[in-house]
Amino acid sequence: MPETRDITLTVNGETVTATVPVRLNLVDFLRNSLGLTGSHVGCEHGVCGACTLDVDGATTRGCLMLAVQADGCTITTVEGLPAHGMAGALRAAFTERNALQCGFCTPGMLASALEYIGAGGAADRTAIREHLSGNYCRCTGYQSIVDAVCDVIEGRARA
Amino acid sequence: MSGPKLSFDQPNRYIGQPVPRADAQRLLMGRGRFVDDMQAPRMVHAAFLRSPVAHGRIVSLDVAAARRMPGVVAVITGADLVGVVEPYVGVLSHLAGLRSAPQMPMAVGRVRWQGEPVAMVLAQSRAEAEDAVAEIHLDLEDLPAATDMERALDPDAPVIHPEFGSNLAWTRTVNVGDVDAALKGQDITIVEREFRFGRHTGVTLEARATLVEYDPAEDQLTVLYSGQAPHMMQFIFAKHFGMLEENVRVISQDVGGSFGIKIHTYGDEIAAAAAARMLGRPVKFVADRFESFMTDIHARDHAVRGRMAVGRAGHIVALDFDDVTGIGPYSMYPRTSAIEANQVLNLTGAPYVVPNYRATSKVVFQNKTLMCQYRAVGHPIAMAICDGLLEEAAAAIGMDPVEIRRRNLMRDDSYPRTSASGMKLDDLSHQKALEKLVEMMDYARLRENQARLRQQGIHRGIGFVSMVEVTNPSPMFYGIGGAPIASQDGATVRLDAGGGVHVSSSVTEQGQGTNAILQQIVAGVLGVDIARVKVTTGDTRTTPYGGGTWASRGAGIGGEAALLAAQALKEQVLDVAAVILQTQADKLDVADGSVVDAGGGAARMTLSDLARTVYYRGNELPSDMKPELVATRHYRVTDMPFVFTNGAMAAEVEVDVETGFVRVVNFWAVEDCGRVINPRLVDEQVRGGVVQGIGGALYEECLYSEDGQLLTTTMADYLVPMAAEMPDIHVAHIETPTKTSILGAKGAGEAGTGGAPAAVMNAVNDALRPLGASIFQMPMTPARVLAALGRAGH
Numbered sequence: 001m002p003e004t005r006d007i008t009l010t011v012n013g014e015t016v017t018a019t020v021p022v023r024l025n026l027v028d029f030l031r032n033s034l035g036l037t038g039s040h041v042g043c044e045h046g047v048c049g050a051c052t053l054d055v056d057g058a059t060t061r062g063c064l065m066l067a068v069q070a071d072g073c074t075i076t077t078v079e080g081l082p083a084h085g086m087a088g089a090l091r092a093a094f095t096e097r098n099a100l101q102c103g104f105c106t107p108g109m110l111a112s113a114l115e116y117i118g119a120g121g122a123a124d125r126t127a128i129r130e131h132l133s134g135n136y137c138r139c140t141g142y143q144s145i146v147d148a149v150c151d152v153i154e155g156r157a158r159a
Numbered sequence: 160m161s162g163p164k165l166s167f168d169q170p171n172r173y174i175g176q177p178v179p180r181a182d183a184q185r186l187l188m189g190r191g192r193f194v195d196d197m198q199a200p201r202m203v204h205a206a207f208l209r210s211p212v213a214h215g216r217i218v219s220l221d222v223a224a225a226r227r228m229p230g231v232v233a234v235i236t237g238a239d240l241v242g243v244v245e246p247y248v249g250v251l252s253h254l255a256g257l258r259s260a261p262q263m264p265m266a267v268g269r270v271r272w273q274g275e276p277v278a279m280v281l282a283q284s285r286a287e288a289e290d291a292v293a294e295i296h297l298d299l300e301d302l303p304a305a306t307d308m309e310r311a312l313d314p315d316a317p318v319i320h321p322e323f324g325s326n327l328a329w330t331r332t333v334n335v336g337d338v339d340a341a342l343k344g345q346d347i348t349i350v351e352r353e354f355r356f357g358r359h360t361g362v363t364l365e366a367r368a369t370l371v372e373y374d375p376a377e378d379q380l381t382v383l384y385s386g387q388a389p390h391m392m393q394f395i396f397a398k399h400f401g402m403l404e405e406n407v408r409v410i411s412q413d414v415g416g417s418f419g420i421k422i423h424t425y426g427d428e429i430a431a432a433a434a435a436r437m438l439g440r441p442v443k444f445v446a447d448r449f450e451s452f453m454t455d456i457h458a459r460d461h462a463v464r465g466r467m468a469v470g471r472a473g474h475i476v477a478l479d480f481d482d483v484t485g486i487g488p489y490s491m492y493p494r495t496s497a498i499e500a501n502q503v504l505n506l507t508g509a510p511y512v513v514p515n516y517r518a519t520s521k522v523v524f525q526n527k528t529l530m531c532q533y534r535a536v537g538h539p540i541a542m543a544i545c546d547g548l549l550e551e552a553a554a555a556i557g558m559d560p561v562e563i564r565r566r567n568l569m570r571d572d573s574y575p576r577t578s579a580s581g582m583k584l585d586d587l588s589h590q591k592a593l594e595k596l597v598e599m600m601d602y603a604r605l606r607e608n609q610a611r612l613r614q615q616g617i618h619r620g621i622g623f624v625s626m627v628e629v630t631n632p633s634p635m636f637y638g639i640g641g642a643p644i645a646s647q648d649g650a651t652v653r654l655d656a657g658g659g660v661h662v663s664s665s666v667t668e669q670g671q672g673t674n675a676i677l678q679q680i681v682a683g684v685l686g687v688d689i690a691r692v693k694v695t696t697g698d699t700r701t702t703p704y705g706g707g708t709w710a711s712r713g714a715g716i717g718g719e720a721a722l723l724a725a726q727a728l729k730e731q732v733l734d735v736a737a738v739i740l741q742t743q744a745d746k747l748d749v750a751d752g753s754v755v756d757a758g759g760g761a762a763r764m765t766l767s768d769l770a771r772t773v774y775y776r777g778n779e780l781p782s783d784m785k786p787e788l789v790a791t792r793h794y795r796v797t798d799m800p801f802v803f804t805n806g807a808m809a810a811e812v813e814v815d816v817e818t819g820f821v822r823v824v825n826f827w828a829v830e831d832c833g834r835v836i837n838p839r840l841v842d843e844q845v846r847g848g849v850v851q852g853i854g855g856a857l858y859e860e861c862l863y864s865e866d867g868q869l870l871t872t873t874m875a876d877y878l879v880p881m882a883a884e885m886p887d888i889h890v891a892h893i894e895t896p897t898k899t900s901i902l903g904a905k906g907a908g909e910a911g912t913g914g915a916p917a918a919v920m921n922a923v924n925d926a927l928r929p930l931g932a933s934i935f936q937m938p939m940t941p942a943r944v945l946a947a948l949g950r951a952g953h
């Protein structure tokens with residue numbers, strides 16, 4: 001049997017204890033063991049950004065971190081984003097701008113965009129595009145996503 | 160077409176409005192329902208051993224050790240599926256002469272491309288299945304591989320299917336007028352160029368995925384499928400498993416992008432379904448990214464030698480080209496791999512008056528991944544050939560690229576007519592689109608700016624394309640050739656007791672907003688609040704029978720069926736209301752969820768009251784009244800093989816002559832897709848399509864070694880457009896509704912991908928021209944641009 005470890009972590013405000021194979025990555029653990037399927041898997045090699053989520057306040061590739069490394073961490077996935085405030089406003093702006101089509105990149109996009117906005121990023125289209133360049137979207141062409149981020153920064157979007 | 164007055168010509172709150180999609184919130188909250196989000200009791204995971212070589216003979220295949228690995232439930236080989244799955248052949252009768260060999264889901268005896276499935280492990284987890292795959296012993300004898308499509312027909316090329324005697328799958332020639340005579344004409348200028356279009360693939364962010372359950376008690380197969388055509392897949396599973404079609408249920412919930420990738424018969428998915436039947440337990444297969452690059456269909460891969468002759472005034476005299484395209488070792492089932500070449504012949508030159516036209520395409524087998532239909536099938540090639548040659552011709556005679564288009568585009572008042580290749584064309588607006596484009600981009604100022612920057616050593620270029628897009632296909636596309644692909648679609652619209660309306664439709668949603676426009680149409684036509692309209696799509700058991708969403712047909716065909724069904728339901732409602740209210744139906748209307756006096760009058764009763772009367776208190780109705788509050792209508796295009804749309808696009812690029820990098824600075828698109836149901840969704844379709852087209856023009860390529868090893872198998876090797884490289888894209892519309900339907904909507908999904916590559920290529924050549932360089936190979940990578948400039952790459 002594969003080697004396992006016990007881990008305890010906080011996911012979206014809940015304490016979770018589990019025994020996990022040491023080779024299991026974080027996003028597979030969240031999706032398959034906890035049923036938090038909002039974080040997606042697009043490449044499993046750290047390029048597409050579909051698995052982007054928040055670990056202890058830092059945006060992280062869920063496919064590049066092992067579940068055992070998350071022992072003791074506090075994790076927020078798309079399911080745990082609040083309905084109000086910046087996250088709520090960003091969701092409203094995404095809807096208004098149609099900044100998602102299939103929606104597969106969306107949870108990761110939200111995480112990266114929130115990181116940018118939360119750090120006090122300006123409504124500078126080039127800077128936003130640079131910041132989002134680790135998140136692949138095949139559907140939208142990105143412009144509407146940039147629009148949505150600008151809407152939040154400039155106070156046009158409300159939760 | 161008769162029928163009630165066009166509801167959307169009267170004030171309505173939805174059709175033509177930028178209504179936000181109702182299903183966006185769910186996806187934004189992480190509550191999507193993609194295939195890999197689903198689990199089933201006793202589910203096992205499939206992983207595949209795939210051929211490591213492009214061509215080989217299976218000497219031995221030993222799975223004994225794999226069977227003993229932890230967590231393994233079963234190991235199944237290609238030979239195990241003989242007799243379980245009926246082989247399939249990707250030919251269609253209307254593509255006369257097309258040939259392909261029978262295919263099995265996993266290789267039997269021989270492997271013919273790297274990545275072809277050879278054996279499948281089913282285990283408790285995907286990781287355990289992959290562990291066991293590593294323990295399968297496959298002994299292969301290497302066979303010589305035919306990989307280069309341009310040498311695949313050489314007499315000494317290895318023949319992939321010996322029974323055919325050569326690697327030729329299909330060839331077609333179109334010959335209209337007298338090209339040879341025209342090329343000998345007086346006062347003409349001839350330009351001749353060689354074009355190369357690399358292999359691309361779709362790179363849907365959600366990889367192909369399936370979860371199949373089988374219930375032997377009822378001989379019931381249920382397939383959760385990430386794809387575009389549930390009814391087509393229902394037929395395929397039933398036919399090749401020897402089942403009744405009604406015993407196969409195919410369900411598509413959320414689909415993480417498709418673009419034509421997820422609409423074909425993939426061996427691994429068929430094998431997974433076969434395993435579910437053999438084991439009597441659910442099987443999940445989700446391709447990883449490596450498998451996606453290696454086994455999702457590839458597209459394009461054309462080499463073209465073309466020439467165009469123009470007269471002194473810039474009129475096209477003749478267009479002539481030879482195309483060769485490699486499709487892998489088989490023609491894909493059931494849509495075939497000859498459609499792209501066929502489209503290239505059909506579409507090249509279609510926006511222009513071309514008196515003499517000759518084109519030949521050869522479709523060849525090779526030992527590479529199968530090639531088939533991907534977003535904008537054939538369009539990028541067709542548009543790049545004609546508009547590439549046209550801009551070269553303009554330069555040769557010293558004419559502006561806009562002016563030469565003005566002289567050659569079909570006149571907006573000249574329809575209906577046919578293209579040189581015989582395509583029926585109607586309701587197009589090339590001239591208007593070009594003029595709107597030129598105005599939107601402020602062309603004169605751009606040229607001044609270009610000249611000024613040139614003096615500073617900055618090399619900008621401006622390129623154009625005028626294009627057509629095939630949308631709303633009729634039965635002439637596939638059905639006529641024997642494909643199990645519906646060309647008509649249906650919608651059922653039902654009024655429930657609470658006053659809510661339910662639509663179920665056979666078109667599917669992959670993110671375009673299909674469900675949203677169905678809501679808009681039904682709410683708009685019926686006269687109810689859009690929040691009261693719920694939509695079901697993507698389930699062969701609960702929706703009407705139809706084709707799904709591909710070839711830009713969802714809005715035009717599915718939307719029309721929904722419109723007709725909503726109109727029929729409205730008539731039913733008014734008939735019942737007339738009896739209850741003791742008046743005549745034509746004195747009533749429906750608005751805001753209530754029956755009202757016609758002409759904007761007072762509300763008489765709510766739809767809920769009416770429905771409750773019918774459903775609960777039928778005793779209040781005359782006994783000879785048999786009310787129905789549900790209507791189904793189907794729609795197909797009858798007068799045309801396809802409904803063409805048109806567009807005009809332009810790119811401004813900057814070429815760094817030191818590094819060879821091309822940056823797209825600006826992009827403009829004017830699109831005429833007929834009636835626009837939701838301008839926001841259409842604009843975003845165009846933008847997403849343009850970006851995919853820019854990817855094809857500048858970055859994306861499936862590269863192979865000479866012996867057929869795919870070299871681009873990660874997202875770090877196969878480059879897709881990311882946010883930082885992409886420009887903002889300016890979109891405008893002209894609305895020339897198609898006369899083939901009441902709704903008047905044509906498709907918009909593929910124009911950007913079809914047109915952008917030609918515009919970008921022309922822009923790059925516009926930038927390079929003063930330097931005496933040119934490039935006609937896509938993607939236009941830095942190394943190729945430097946080579947074109949006569950500089951070696953660093």
Ligand code: FES
Nearest residue numbers: 042044046049063
């Ligand atoms: S799945 Fe983690 S970056 Fe792609």
Ligand code: FES
Nearest residue numbers: 101105137138139
């Ligand atoms: S919306 Fe489909 S990948 Fe971004």
